[in-house]
Amino acid sequence: xxxxxxxxxxxxxxxxxxxxxxxxxxxxxxxxxxxxxxxxxxxxxxxxxxxxxxxxxxxxxxxxxxxxxxxxxxxxxxxxxxxxxxxxxxxxxxxxxxxxxxxxxxxxxxxxxxxxxxxxxxxxxxxxxxxxxxxxxxxxxxxxxxxxxxxxxxxxxxxxxxxxxxxxxxxxxxxxxxxxxxxxxxxxxxxxxxxxxxxxxxxxxxxxxxxxxxxxxxxxxxxxxxxxxxxxxxxxxxxxxxxxxxxxxxxxxxxxxxxxxxxxxxxxxxxxxxxxxxxxx
Amino acid sequence: xxxxxxxxxxxxxxxxxxxxxxxxxxxxxxxxxxxxxxxxxxxxxxxxxxxxxxxxxxxxxxxxxxxxxxxxxxxxxxxxxxxxxxxxxxxxxxxxxxxxxxxxxxxxxxxxxxxxxxxxxxxxxxxxxxxxxxxxxxxxxxxxxxxxxxxxxxxxxxxxxxxxxxxxxxxxxxxxxxxxxxxxxxxxxxxxxxxxxxxxxxxxxxxxxxxxxxxxxxxxxxxxxxxxxxxxxxxxxxxxxxxxxxxxxxxxxxxxxxxxxxxxxxxxxxxxxxxxxxxxx
Numbered sequence: 001x002x003x004x005x006x007x008x009x010x011x012x013x014x015x016x017x018x019x020x021x022x023x024x025x026x027x028x029x030x031x032x033x034x035x036x037x038x039x040x041x042x043x044x045x046x047x048x049x050x051x052x053x054x055x056x057x058x059x060x061x062x063x064x065x066x067x068x069x070x071x072x073x074x075x076x077x078x079x080x081x082x083x084x085x086x087x088x089x090x091x092x093x094x095x096x097x098x099x100x101x102x103x104x105x106x107x108x109x110x111x112x113x114x115x116x117x118x119x120x121x122x123x124x125x126x127x128x129x130x131x132x133x134x135x136x137x138x139x140x141x142x143x144x145x146x147x148x149x150x151x152x153x154x155x156x157x158x159x160x161x162x163x164x165x166x167x168x169x170x171x172x173x174x175x176x177x178x179x180x181x182x183x184x185x186x187x188x189x190x191x192x193x194x195x196x197x198x199x200x201x202x203x204x205x206x207x208x209x210x211x212x213x214x215x216x217x218x219x220x221x222x223x224x225x226x227x228x229x230x231x232x233x234x235x236x237x238x239x240x241x242x243x244x245x246x247x248x249x250x251x252x253x254x255x256x257x258x259x260x261x262x263x264x265x266x267x268x269x270x271x272x273x274x275x276x277x278x279x280x281x
Numbered sequence: 282x283x284x285x286x287x288x289x290x291x292x293x294x295x296x297x298x299x300x301x302x303x304x305x306x307x308x309x310x311x312x313x314x315x316x317x318x319x320x321x322x323x324x325x326x327x328x329x330x331x332x333x334x335x336x337x338x339x340x341x342x343x344x345x346x347x348x349x350x351x352x353x354x355x356x357x358x359x360x361x362x363x364x365x366x367x368x369x370x371x372x373x374x375x376x377x378x379x380x381x382x383x384x385x386x387x388x389x390x391x392x393x394x395x396x397x398x399x400x401x402x403x404x405x406x407x408x409x410x411x412x413x414x415x416x417x418x419x420x421x422x423x424x425x426x427x428x429x430x431x432x433x434x435x436x437x438x439x440x441x442x443x444x445x446x447x448x449x450x451x452x453x454x455x456x457x458x459x460x461x462x463x464x465x466x467x468x469x470x471x472x473x474x475x476x477x478x479x480x481x482x483x484x485x486x487x488x489x490x491x492x493x494x495x496x497x498x499x500x501x502x503x504x505x506x507x508x509x510x511x512x513x514x515x516x517x518x519x520x521x522x523x524x525x526x527x528x529x530x531x532x533x534x535x536x537x538x539x540x541x542x543x544x545x546x547x548x549x550x551x552x553x554x555x556x557x558x559x560x561x562x
Contacts (some may be wrong), residue, residue: 010506013541067348100435225291261345262292 003137006031012073013038021133022152025125027088027118032130033059034138035069037115039076047168047279048078048134049272051156053150055184065261068268076277078140082130084151086119103104108155109203111192117166120192127159127166140183141279145275147171149264150228153220154179157205157238164214168203171219171271173264174226177238180204180236184232203243209241209249218242218249219274221267223257227254283420287312293354294319297344302414306369306406308399312411313411314340315419319556320357326422328449328560329359329415330553333407333429333436336465337385338365346542349549356557359421363411367400367431377411383470388460389436390484392473401473408440408447426556428452429511430545434501435460438486438519445495450559452500452552454545456505458519463505465513472473490522499523499530500555502548504538 006018014037023030038104040045048073052061059081062068072079085091085106092115095103110122146167148156153175160170179185179199189200201207222235229235235251242249257263285476287299295318295335304311317408320327330353332343340362353360366372366387373396375383392401415421425448434456460466461481470481482488503516503555516532523530540546 008536009539009543010504010543010547012547016543064346066352067546069543069546070348223291256291258290260290262290262297262350264292265348265350266293 007201011026011035011068014040014069014073015029015068018059023086023125025129028086028088028091030083030087030125031059032083033063033081034134035079036138037073037076037078040078040139042060043139044059045139046076046078047143047145048140049133049275050126050131050144050146050156051081052108052146052152052159053084054067054148054150054152056099056102057152059083059260061251061261062264064156064171065265066268067265068272071269071272075272077272077276077279078138082128083143085122091119092116094146097142100184101191105151105188107151107203108158108190109192109199112199113192113194115132116192123159123162126155127163130248143168143279145169145279147173147271147275149173150233151184151187152175154205157218158203158208160210160216161205161208162190162202167216169217171270171274172220173267174223174228174233174259175220175235175238176202176203176232178206178234180207182232206237206241209247210245210256212245212247215248217274217278218247219271219272220249220251221254221263222251222261223254223263225256226259227258284414292316293350294506295321295350295354297350297418297421298524299340304367304410305408306402306410309367309369309372311364311406311417312340313364314362315415315420316344316353316360318354318357318359321359321420324420326420327357327359329361329412329426329432330520330556331407331412331425331437332360332362333389333427333440334362334365335429336365336430336431337380338433339366342542343545346546347549348546349553352553356553358553358557359419360559361411362414363407366403368493372400373397380442381465382472386469386490388469388473388484390431390473391438393480394473394475397473402495403436404440406445408438408444418451424449424560426450426560428552428556429456430454431514431540432465434458437498439484439489441497442493443483448497449555450498450556452555454502454517454548454552455504455509455514455540456486456501456514459485459515461485461488461517462518463513472529487518487522490519490528491526493526493528498555498558498559499528500552501530502535502551503532504535504539504544506538507540509540
């Protein structure tokens with residue numbers, strides 16, 4: 001559980017820091033980033049927003065491009081951004097070097113199939129190991145929320161829905177809502193989880209929402225000029241699942257926006273306020 | 282003067298757009314980015330802030346990482362970000378592939394020495410050709426301000442000081458204030474301008490400020506944990522030049538900040554307000 005500080009950069013009066021550590025869940029070294037707002041130096045324990053990035057990303061994309069530090073500094077919110085998959089020479093990747101499977105594409109699940117099952121356990125890393133590490137090493141409370149983009153939006157929804165009591169709120173930008181029924185999900189799940197599609201439902205936000213044991217305030221933003229909207233993201237499927245069980249989902253279709261970080265930056269303040277409200281007290 | 286639209290992305294209700302065009306000044310194709318705030322669709326002509334990036338950057342760094350669109354959208358400010366040098370296979374670069382000379386390192390001057398003088402004329406491109414193009418193709422007025430980072434901070438100061446009447450205000454983050462007397466400047470100037478150091482003074486902010494024909498509101502932010510502070514940036518030299526002629530320079534040393542875009546993002550709102558105030562009316 002030793003953390004090696006990779007870098008420290010002052011940002012909006014707080015600090016953006018990156019750490020390397022040995023992950024026992026993933027059996028490899030991992031790097032994550034944390035934004036510590038100025039209030040972290042004042043002795044009170046702060047709530048934490050976990051951010052899960054999308055395909056091909058690392059811990060850096062959100063921190064550099066989302067413009068989230070400004071309001072996090074005002075709200076006193078810690079943000080933790082893990083990498084998107086296990087990493088390193090000892091970790092198997094996609095045999096053809098694809099960008100939508102393997103390294104950079106862990107899909108925030110626990111793989112059951114060889115050779116992936118030894119390393120690809122991002123769900124347990126994000127939900128258990130990383131928060132334990134963060135809560136032992138930084139001035140934070142056990143009040144947690146979770147958000148993410150695209151594959152990470154899927155991750156945020158699934159982590160929240162699978163773990164009642166663990167998070168106070170959830171949100172997502174352009175999430176893969178129904179990986180059971182889209183090409184990205186079918187490719188990844190068939191390899192990580194095997195061909196028995198009945199096991200895939202445990203990692204599908206639409207399926208999980210239909211039998212949710214807890215109702216969390218849920219905000220989803222989706223651009224209507226997102227190239228992946230119809231084929232991969234399917235917000236209408238999530239909307240239908242929510243309506244069937246009266247789940248408190250706010251889905252906002254944003255006119256003109258695409259899948260990029262310009263979209264995320266445009267609405268990230270709304271998401272931070274959504275979480276800060278749920279994390280209060 | 283044909284502009285080819287490379288991409289369009291909605292951001293904070295406005296648009297981030299990239300364009301390719303043939304530059305007659307630089308004798309090559311160039312790409313620049315423009316942020317058009319929502320007010321650009323309302324028929325009034327908006328003022329423009331030109332942003333000059335630092336070594337190794339392109340038009341993309343500031344747009345992706347500075348977090349400037351949010352307030353620009355509120356203030357009704359257009360932002361234009363050019364590339365940092367001429368580009369393309371026909372343009373000579375550093376023979377050893379260095380990152381601090383040649384491509385990505387045009388230093389915003391007009392080279393006089395072969396083989397650089399045919400393409401490396403970034404000053405004229407930034408001050409003349411690009412604004413003419415922008416003012417002919419977008420809903421903007423001839424009210425201009427200029428800012429930049431590091432090499433681009435040098436560029437902003439020099440463009441403003443050399444061209445009285447052209448800009449309403451100037452600002453810089455971590456500028457190379459005195460390239461006459463620092464390794465980056467000596468390397469670039471000796472090649473672009475030749476060994477006669479008396480000609481270098483025309484491109485040195487400290488020298489130009491000492492004989493400025495116009496006094497522009499000037500804001501400079503500098504982090505005190507910037508690795509390049511003592512060797513390359515020398516804000517105290519600019520401060521001395523300003524004091525000698527009573528130039529309206531506000532130099533702010535920012536405790537704990539480094540040379541990165543986290544520093545820029547932390548203070549970019551102050552710079553946008555500085556320019557918006559000067560650009561009013």
